[in-house]
Amino acid sequence: MVGSSSPADVDRRLVFRVGEQSHEIDARLVLEVVKVPHITRVPHGPEALAGIANLRGKPVPVLSMGKVLNGSHSARRDGKIIVYDHGGAVGLLVDDVLRLSADATAAPPQDLNGLLDAAFKVTRRAPSERTAHGDRGKEVEVSAQLIALLSFRVAGQLYGLPLDDIREVATLTGDIAVIPNAASAVVGLIPMRNSVLPVVSLASLLGLEGAHSAGEGSRIIVVEHGGDLVGVVVDGMDVIRRLPEDAIDTVPVVLQRGRGDAQIEAIGRIADGGLLISILSPEKLFGHHAVTQAIGQNTGAKPMGTTRERQDTFEQFLIFQLGDENYGLPIGSVGEVVRVPNEITRMPGAPAFVMGVINLRGKAIPLIDQRTRFDTPAQAQTAKARAIIVTLGTLQAGFVVDGVSEVKAVSSAALSAAPEFSSDRTDVFDRIAHIETDGRMILLIDPQELLSRAERDIVAAIADDKTAVAGP
Missing domain, CATH: 2.40.50.180 (CheA-289, Domain 4)
Incomplete structure (x- = not known):
């Protein structure tokens, strides 16, 4: 890695290679040199823009120096990125970095700063301009008459939870801490954002016979209720649905039996295809003894900032x-x-x-x-x-x-x-x-x-x- 410059670097040049040609730039403006990480493509970006790269948590735009210099060459994936100070960090994607030298042995790019300027805008629009032509009040009004649900599948059945009660949806990994002597529905504890999250199997909570155990790759729906969070394992996420109030009915009495009924609050009728969706209640879900037990095992580690003040961040x-x-x-x-x-x-x-x-x-x-x-x-x-x-x-x-x-x-x-x-x-x-x-x-x-x-x-x-x- 090439660090920031010192007085000894005044006349030093960093020599790099693009294709068969060698070029040099002022070493004082080189922040560092890194291997090529994953580069996120920016659709319709400038021709020379390779994309955005993650440099220790900061997004850095990466330009293909082949495109900048000759309009056709693209650097190899095993090349290097020179992090260059151009009014802020900019990544220069090259085939290789050859040496740091005080000798003028390679040709400096003509008007490098001008070439880089061509890929970026001179001015940034004020944030207010981005929303000036949108009527967000009407957006809220349009959606207010519908009930928003996240739908998902468990054992082939379609279920839903109110979208407002869902913090996020994640993928279950293998890092599960098993809780000794826990109820069968309790999967365990998993790490999430420097804390831990209790996880339960929704199939088990619903009393579904032959329900699959939670395995790696299953989806976790993180549900919040009363300041507590719990991860609910489901087979897969479906879609986000908004149902009219008159398309949601109370659960028929005949279904109010059995050990799995406590979480079903209502039945929704989906106009497309004539499907039915069982709508779960967070209140009843968190009242289940297995969920209560899982949350109780997590005392002393409030996961992911469950207070309203923390959630606002x-x-x-x-x-x-x-x-x-x-x-x-x-x-x-x-x-x-x-x-x-x-x-x-x-x-x-x-x-x-x-x-x-x-x-x-x-x-x-x-x-x-x-x-x-x-x-x-x-x-x-x-x-x-x-x-x-x-x-x-x-x-x-x-x-x-x-x-x-x-x-x-x-x-x-x-x-x-x-x-x-x-x-x-x-x-x-x-x-x-x-x-x-x-x-x-x-x-x-x-x-x-x-x-x-x-x-x-x-x-x-x-x-x-x-x-x-x-x-x-």
């Missing part, structure tokens, strides 16, 4: 996939997440990014192909594809992604502003989340930037076409 994001990359949307901007139906009404003459229109509770919802908008290579749509329904002012649209993996609570300390690039199309990314557990950098989306003004007009016209989708 966390933001929740819906994490979704496009190709090999993960992106995040603020959970508050997500109306619901639905499966992409097989039947989509195509709209003649619509732009390429509009897949068509679907009927969602009698309302025409245009579907936007995020692969096209995020410059992701095309591939066949799979069963994991989802449409994230987002409200943009008075407009609702579904953004189709390859999959939705988790709801992630991210502390404010792990959030940073995204660098401003020279491409206006990258304005959709306003922040970056650093996921400390696995070193990932996730680009976070400003929902109000998902569509330009012109695109909103087009999508709104499609949504207003009363002949687009027949009502129920």
Whole structure:
């Protein structure tokens, strides 16, 4: 590693190689040299931008020096990144770093600072400008009439919990501390953000016969109630649903029997496909003796800051996939997440990014192909594809992604502003989340930037076409 400069470095040059050519830069501006880590691609970023890299928890934009210098060369994955001080840390992706020398043995890049300036914006918009054209009051009003649920599956059955009571959704790893003499439903304790979380099996709590034991790779839904947190193991996350109040019924008396009934609060009727969803009650869930026992075993270690004051330092994001990359949307901007139906009404003459229109509770919802908008290579749509329904002012649209993996609570300390690039199309990314557990950098989306003004007009016209989708 090359450290920051000292007086002895005044005339020193760092020599690096790109392709067959050697170049040199002022060593005083070199902060360090690192191996190439995982680089998160920025869709529609400047041509020379390789992406964003995680440097000890800080996002650093990485430029391909091959692209900068000759417009065609890309550095090898076993190359090096020179962290260069250009009004802030910028990574220069090169094939190799050769030496630190006081001899002028290689050609310095012509106007390096000018080349780097070309990849970044000169000014940053004020934060208020990012939300100026969104009516967040109307967004809340649209969603207020519906009950938001996170749906998931246990032993092949569909269940749901109120979204407001869910802190996050994570993946169960192998780091489980077993609690001696615990109830069979208690899986144990797992580490989570410098603390521990009690974990129970929902299948066992529901008394489902032949329920599978919680295994590595299962999903954990972190539920909060009365200042306590518990991780509930389920088979897999389904979607986020919003049901009208008149589509939720009390549990029939015949079902109020058996040892697994205590957690079922109501039955929801899903219009699409005629499905039923069993809605669980956090109050009844936390009243189960196994949950009480698991929380009692965790005394002295309040997990993940359960007080309301501490919770305010966390933001929740819906994490979704496009190709090999993960992106995040603020959970508050997500109306619901639905499966992409097989039947989509195509709209003649619509732009390429509009897949068509679907009927969602009698309302025409245009579907936007995020692969096209995020410059992701095309591939066949799979069963994991989802449409994230987002409200943009008075407009609702579904953004189709390859999959939705988790709801992630991210502390404010792990959030940073995204660098401003020279491409206006990258304005959709306003922040970056650093996921400390696995070193990932996730680009976070400003929902109000998902569509330009012109695109909103087009999508709104499609949504207003009363002949687009027949009502129920």
